[in-house]
Amino acid sequence: MPRRDIIRGFVIGAGVGLLIQPILANNVPGRYAALLAPASRTGVFIFFLLLAPFALWVAKLVSRWFPGLYQFAQFAAVGTLNSFIDIGVFNLETFVNGTALIGNGLFAAFKAFSFLCATTNSFFWNKYWTFGSGGKAGAKEVSGFYAIALVGWVLNVGAATLVKAAGPAGSTAWVDVVAPLAGVAASFLWDFFGYKYLVFKKKSD
Numbered sequence: 001m002p003r004r005d006i007i008r009g010f011v012i013g014a015g016v017g018l019l020i021q022p023i024l025a026n027n028v029p030g031r032y033a034a035l036l037a038p039a040s041r042t043g044v045f046i047f048f049l050l051l052a053p054f055a056l057w058v059a060k061l062v063s064r065w066f067p068g069l070y071q072f073a074q075f076a077a078v079g080t081l082n083s084f085i086d087i088g089v090f091n092l093e094t095f096v097n098g099t100a101l102i103g104n105g106l107f108a109a110f111k112a113f114s115f116l117c118a119t120t121n122s123f124f125w126n127k128y129w130t131f132g133s134g135g136k137a138g139a140k141e142v143s144g145f146y147a148i149a150l151v152g153w154v155l156n157v158g159a160a161t162l163v164k165a166a167g168p169a170g171s172t173a174w175v176d177v178v179a180p181l182a183g184v185a186a187s188f189l190w191d192f193f194g195y196k197y198l199v200f201k202k203k204s205d
Helices: 003-027 030-036 038-062 069-097 104-130 139-166 172-199
Strands: none
Touching: 003 038, 003 069, 003 172, 038 069, 069 104, 069 172, 104 139, 104 172, 139 172
16 A cells, blocks of 8 residues: 555544544543543544554455455545544534534534535545545536535435434434434435546546
8 A cells, every 4th residue: 555545544543533532522421431531532542543544454455356445445534534524523513502502403504514624625635535636626626526515415414404303302412423424324425426427537437
């Protein structure tokens, strides 16, 4: 595996390890407070720091028999970082404003903002790394990317809002983790195939 990909794996792992911290702070029950101790938080950070490059290395080995798997692993790694940006930013919003104060309308607005942060990150990582589309980003490429992302946004926010509304009342974990994850899952495959075959088609092919 190229050295630059190992470094990028460490960057992604570090990002996930940092972004999971507000999620833990918002959702770990008091009886499991030991999980929030500095040693535990450091352990979680190191785990993700090492997991990301290791998972990419394994995918690179397996891709000898399954061409295209490594590119999907790259997309999955970027998608994992995007997911934690999405959920991490959302948890910061709910931490500041309080989960109990968030109605369905404000929930959708907060979710949309966190999704926009994740999507912007996604553009640069996927353009220059996953699909290898070098050079300056053109208007057509950017508009195409965000058109695909807009449909993904509808899937993401719509699924998250529906799951949130259907969940148990008063469940912080459901609002802060389960519902946002449902949104991520709804848009993941759509984004991969849309970016690969429509936005970055020439380079990825």
